[in-house]
Amino acid sequence: MNRNVKKIGITLLTAIVGGAVAIGAYKILETNSISGMSLAERQKVYFANNPSEITSSTGAVDFTQAAASVSPGVVHVRTTYSKSMAQNGGNDPFGDMFEDFFGRRQRSTPNPNAPAPMGKGSGVIVTSDGYIMTNNHVVEDAEKIEVILSDKRVLSAKVIGRDKNTDLALIKIEASELPIVKLGNSDNVKVGEWVLAVGYPLTLESTVTAGIVSAKSRQIGILAPQIDRNNFDPNNPPPNSSIESFIQTDAVINRGNSGGALVNTNGELIGINSAIASQSGTYEGYGFAIPVNLAKKVMDDFLKYGEVKRGYIGVTFQELNFDNAEQLGTKEIEGLYVNSTVEGGAAAIAGLKKGDIIKRLNNNDITSSASLQEKIGTMRPGDKVSLTVLRDGKMKDFNLILKGDTGTKLANSGKEVTEVANSLGATFNTLNDATKKKYGVANGVVVTSITAGKVFDMYEIPKGTIITSINGKGVNDNDQVMAALKQNSSMVDLRGVTPDGSTFRVTFPVK
Template sequence: MKKIGLTLLTAFMGGALALGAYKVIESKYADNMSFEEKQKVYFTSNKTAPVVSSTGSLDFTEAAAAVTPAVVHIRTTYSNPADAGQNPLEQMFGDMFGQRMPQRGPQMASGSGVIISTDGYIVTNNHVVEKADKITVATNDHRTLDAKVIGTDPSTDLALIKVNAADLPIVKLGNSDDVRVGEWVLAVGNPFNLNSTVTAGIISAKGRNIGIIGSENNDDDNPFGRTRTQQAQPKLNKAIESFIQTDAAINPGNSGGALVNTKGELIGINAAIASHTGSYEGYGFAIPVNLAKKVLNDIKKYGTVKRGFVGVSFRELNPDIAKDLGINNTTGLYVADLVPGGGAEQAGIKKGDIINKVEGVPVYESSDLQERVGRLQPGDKINISVLRDGKEKNFAVTLKADATPNRTAAVSKSAEELFNKLGASFQPLTPAQKAKFHVNSGVLVTQVRPGRVFDNFEIPVGSIITSINKTPINSVADIDKAITNLRNGNVVISGYYPDGTNFSNMFQVQ
């Protein structure tokens, strides 16, 4: 009897120690952990019954039950009707991206999002939240929370937003590299304002580049509805497309929702459909979660995405282009030009080379290279193989930072709305930056979204914000506090431009 009691006491103490350790780790190191690391700690300390892949009997109930609580309904409001006009994404694919509802007064839209951290971080599409003055999130348990944009990445059509809440349900991050064509998947979202809708299908293809992100030229005869017209001349394209294609039913309002495998693991963020009608026709596209992990972790840590570039422009080979170029190779990427001083040039890659492998994996389309590079940082090395004079040569290319960073794509009086109205992302200053600008406080502007306050006042990326309404600013939390306590409805932003010139701008809250 004593032995049993001792065993129970030991088990109890072990569990208590594990829980205590989890809480210490969670509170002390959480801010510096990636989303994947935070989830590993969470699931290690919160054991749940494993979700069993049950494709043999086509029973998806366990996966649906695991995911649905963490998929949210996002509603956005636009105070200026001009801001709520359709962007190129919506024009190309009906109104799938945000489900616009024309009306008098404030314009509204809706989409979906996926909770990936118990403390309120949510991934969605950039096109769901861009230019929004107010963002609200409706959870599966019928709570409504205000959200703020932490940062966006138009190059991948991803955005990270946050709500002020704790102990939220999350979707477990999966591994999109393991996804196989033909496997069963579920799409979870809020199509046509129908909350928590689950549909099933299979993976139809991987690595799809459909020319939708950042496109302006359309071709009405294209089988994808309306997508970018093929360019006659090659050019550098910062958009990263390597979509997972699925035939799971995706409709207006699904944007930003979850694509999960039968284990309930997130493998993609639903982003697009190919349709002539704006509704489901059998072709849906999701952003691979392995690409999303890098983007979201960068946004949380730096306020923007630190992206490395190979430094080449290329043409995707096919028989017609190969004939035009007078070459025999019909697959791979033909190097049409090099960025002077870029990683590819420094490594020894030349014009006329044909990129045929990246990290030993064959390259057939541009997405095979772009998605792999998109996961890396400036300074990382990537192994690229090329065909030159009929022989294969291997190069270790060191990725370089973009020399011309984008000013990219974030009044009611809530802090979240004002934060979104500012339209910028921030990062705390380092001691070296404080010394350079001779300041004791401040945050660095890492991203500026078009049409918002920072863009209108021409406060560029690289500027330093030292105070708002005479309140010293050292973090995003300080910004929240400063804009919550307004003086006569005015917001005064003070700081320094990148060249060291100081400024002080005021705008009136409507």
Template sequence: MEHNFQPQAITDGNGKIRFVSSRTGSASLDNYPDFTQAAGIATRQVVHIKVQLSGQNYNSRPESYFGAPQQSAPVMASGSGVILSQDGYIVTNNHVVEDASDIQVVLTDKRTFQAKLIGRDPNTDLALIKIDATGLSPVKLGNSDEVQIGQWVLAIGYPLSLNTTVTAGIVSAKERSIGLIGSKEQENNQEGASSAASSAVEAYIQTDAAINPGNSGGALVNTNGELIGINAAIASQTGGYQGYGFAIPVNLTRKIVDDLRKFGTVKRGLLGVSFPTPATEDEVLRQRGISPESVKGVYITGVQDGSAAAAAGLKEGDVIQSIDSVKVNSSVELSERIAMHHPGDQIKLSYLREGKGVNTIATLKGQAAENLNASTGPSINEIYNKLGAKFAPLGPQIKQRYQVNSGMVVTAIARGGFFEQIGIQPGSIIVSINGTEVNNPIELNKAFMTATQGTIRIACITPDGSKIIFNLSLGA
């Protein structure tokens, strides 16, 4: 909307000439939203989180989270958090507090508290901490299902270790999956840490509100000051703001933090179906002779034996169209809807089979039940066939060229496999699987098999030196 301001000369009652500005055009300042009330409310509810990390743990963090630099000595890192209760419960990102040896929280009035880790969930990148305080101002939770593309939002946090900062923008997209979260298996679970669940859940709200390093765990609020998301990531070539920010929807956040508060871990219901990732869905459908635009819902490529989906009668080739009467148009929406439920919850599924609508009730199972049937999941050979690639250990010259200490090189790509579909070329280097470094076939097999119930997250360096991270979904 363009506004033109032109100076005009007028004569006052004393005959003196003065200049005033007159606006041309039909627009009025009343058309602009007033963010002062929302900012005034929400800034009191966002805190600064400071953590101490060992050099080793700090280096293991993916650079895609706000472009964190590599360091070797013990360092202080920082992020943001949102107050959930008067007695000191605070939500933040898992990657803010993961591997932290010390967590401190600084309130807007400069009071500093030692924080305790209550629990964390790597599969949604959320964590819950608590400080020993009373009389705090908790945020009011909104409804992320009601968020509309184009609506105004505010991003609030502590970017670049500055004081509370508020930026404005709009919702650019919903249900975004950017392949950032992976299922990092925890070999030594510490007290208060949740174990990695079955699969990553990414259903981000995308915004162009300026987000920078340090905004992790901060608030995305609407113009009423209500929390609609937890700021989590940016897409950037520089590590700084380039117009693409991502926030975890508050409806999913509510379920995760409630579980962490009650159990210290996340109780996630599992349906037990496989489907293509958003990046490969169209290609997978075309390979099966299906026009992507004809699929109105989520196409199921597999059903795990003994799963909730199998008990409900779902089969490969079915198209799930709604859960509890809420339409699902993508695998991202399906994963988010399932992730909001607990084991034992019953959900109503509507799906298409050979063009005919079918309704059924599925009783979701838990992670423990699914693990009992792990032998029915994909075998290592099936995973390799799905990837469509062969691998070999790195030689010292390649390690030196790409400045890496670990990895497996892709030696061959099979037609129709996942790697071919997303454009991975021979000569690419697989650095890690689900956050675990791989150096030989044994480590590679082990890393793949630990994720046979969920998502395989692959960190890769392409032959031209570009660093990419992508997910291969094995189910939900």
């Protein structure tokens, strides 16, 4: 018996040693074989041994269940407008304000005998007792709002709240036990995942289309205030507090889809369809949806406060890229470069300063102004946030308590300095020695961007212009720009040099 046990042990040991030798030999052969593989063969080995760790919010590739569960919760929103709107602007109550939004009505020659104009859009039922998310531009200025349910019932709706800054609205119908669309998490959405767009496009009934998420945190400038250049009032330039951080998709969407649902294949709402980029006015491959996390916050504010409560960091900044990094004196090409902080604002109180580079918000990477706007847009005054900034080559964390929109008053005028600065509609960089020499100036800031419809745009001051003085004070950086704006409570006087070398002066009143 002992001899048999001993023999078994020797056999087992021999097998283990032999296996180890075989594995070692295989690994040597495998290494040699990989070195002789083609590029395609090497990629097969790599991807076989390195499965992706990326996860998304999407479910199965089969869309039938998601379409079946979501479609009953997406409704047709029908609006009626006063005849005076038709007489003043054709059958398009929005005029040119939402040129690229779905739901835009076709213009026609004003006719005093024409019936009241009507519009159409979509909406998403989010509670069983009749609360519906849609777009602000779908219901704005409507005298009558009707909701047509999937079971063909037609019910009157009232507006609970509207927000132009996000193009969101919450409306309510009197009903119970309604089908709802489950809210998802737009933070989990990944570029490349499948999505469905559900709504009532053109003159069609409920329609489902499929596509992928093409991009996130898109800014397209469609929510910025639009101005008639012939009637521009420099005394009262419109403020711009819009928040644009759209989910971009190639799912087919058209006019009438406004306010409809963008869902993942689990049937979860990830966005409210809002705009298209189109030269023809119909689908050309690009659609945009408001992230549902931002929409949830706005809707909650309507229900709790009757208005949107928005928190602010209190900084001006610009996105870093390869082109402007050197001019700003940094090697970083990602993040948000702080141009200035608002006196008395959350950032200034916490200790942020010019030259800091915002890298993360609450441990989430921030690479664009849109991504920061979206995150802050889901918060309220009094909320605490953590900003991670790069300062002097080191990461540093700052804890902020967000402020409301009361702003900081100018010393002698009661005018908010941030409002005056924002009305200019321009961002500035410091000048390097080469640029000073080129234009023959001793000081100044260069205009790096222009916002459509604001003062610089209205006076046709181009990008690349050098601003040498504001209100008689020479300026060299953003802090001096803000200080110079405080010098005069009634007028702003700009002097500088245009990109072609011509000197100019522009003076405009401040209300």
